[in-house]
Amino acid sequence: MTKRAFITGITGQDGSYLTELLLAKGYEVHGLVRRASTLNRSRIDHIQDSNLHLHYGDLTDGVSLVNLIRDIVPHEVYNLGAQSHVKVSFEVPEYTADADATGTLRLLEAIRAAKIDCRFYQASTSEMFGATPPPQDETTVFYPRSPYGAAKLYSHWVTVNYREAYDLFAVSGILFNHESPRRGESFVTRKITLGVAAIKLGLTDTLTLGNLDAIRDWGFAKEYVEGMWRMLQHDTPQDYVLATGIGTTVREFCEYSFAHAGLNWEDHVAYDKGYERPTEVDALIGDPSKAKSVLGWEAQTHAKGLAELMVDSDIELLRTHGSARY
Incomplete structure (x- = not known):
């Protein structure tokens, strides 16, 4: 059937x-x-x-x-x-x-x-x-x-x-x-990796972000x-x-992404309070123990590897198409 x-x-x-x-x-x-x-x-x-x-x-x-x-x-x-x-x-x-x-x-x-x-x-x-x-x-x-x-x-x-x-x-x-290379460009991880790609290719020089201290499990x-x-x-x-069970700050995701492209994030990231939420969620870190024990499911890709694969994809995307698809 x-x-x-x-x-x-x-x-x-x-x-x-x-x-x-x-x-x-x-x-x-x-x-x-x-x-x-x-x-x-x-x-x-x-x-x-x-x-x-x-x-x-x-x-x-x-x-x-x-x-x-x-x-x-x-x-x-x-x-x-x-x-x-x-x-x-x-x-x-x-x-x-x-x-x-x-x-x-x-x-x-x-x-x-x-x-x-x-x-x-x-x-x-x-x-x-x-x-x-x-x-x-x-x-x-x-x-x-x-x-x-x-x-x-x-x-x-x-x-x-x-x-x-x-x-x-x-x-x-x-x-x-x-996240993934298919993530919408308004989401912070994709915004970062697209920004890194654009800076690496000389299309811009600055990436503007909000709260860099928020911790997420990516x-x-x-x-x-x-x-x-x-x-x-x-x-x-x-x-x-x-979940992966590992917390990563937005700042660390920036560091991973820029470093993978041979760049220093502090040279390019600017802060804008307008990107902050009215009420912030400080830290989300999951415990996936049940999914592992009952379903046999376990995350294989963590934040650093995720940032690197997304940066590679976005550099190729901008080099080939000149803009984001998603």
Whole structure:
């Protein structure tokens, strides 16, 4: 039997890597795409596979979700779609709640209404921990510090509720920061590596950043989607933290990135208070022990190696195309 998977957020970083993984495993993959005046499918344009099918719809439109779940009858649903930029969530809090929180509820209701045997993955986030000191694991108290974190916390708990109330195989993957060359350029890691590439190639001389002291647990997105898939293959639905277990400051990520290009970060990085959030999350460092012991999943790429592979990719990208694709 060919398994069918439905992915929201298929055109994003995680969605593109997950699509490649599932197609390689023989899945028929269906993806949710928002209609826009310009196409934004650059992360999946390279995938030419007859088992990949894209459908117009939106997490803010419950009717589209009901119709798609009914027609596709997926065996697995991966809810990766979201307004995922933390600072932007302060500027568009209502939309963030509608897409990230209520959107998950709409999708769960579509699955329940269809009465299908389906396994559901919710993309939770370390931002739900917010102000709670590290290390953070599946039992750590949540304390979100942004509209994004609060919306994701609703999604997390409503997923738990549907698992317990309706016996749905529903899990939340609490993923700590995971990056790649496919990361959007407004996210700090990609902003850094693109900046390094531009400076190395003589296109600019300065990179402007906000809080350099924030500590994050950065891993490689391509490895994390394997963890998502493993969660849905387990016999029982459980929630898991995926992380490297290692904290790195934004300053250290800068050091790794600039050093890899033969540059001194202090010669090029400028500070702008405008990039700081209204409420900051000081430190997020995950404890992935459960994922390792139960799923056999362990991060292989840590911050330094991640910075280096992203810098190499962005130097080649700018040298070849002159601009970022994502």
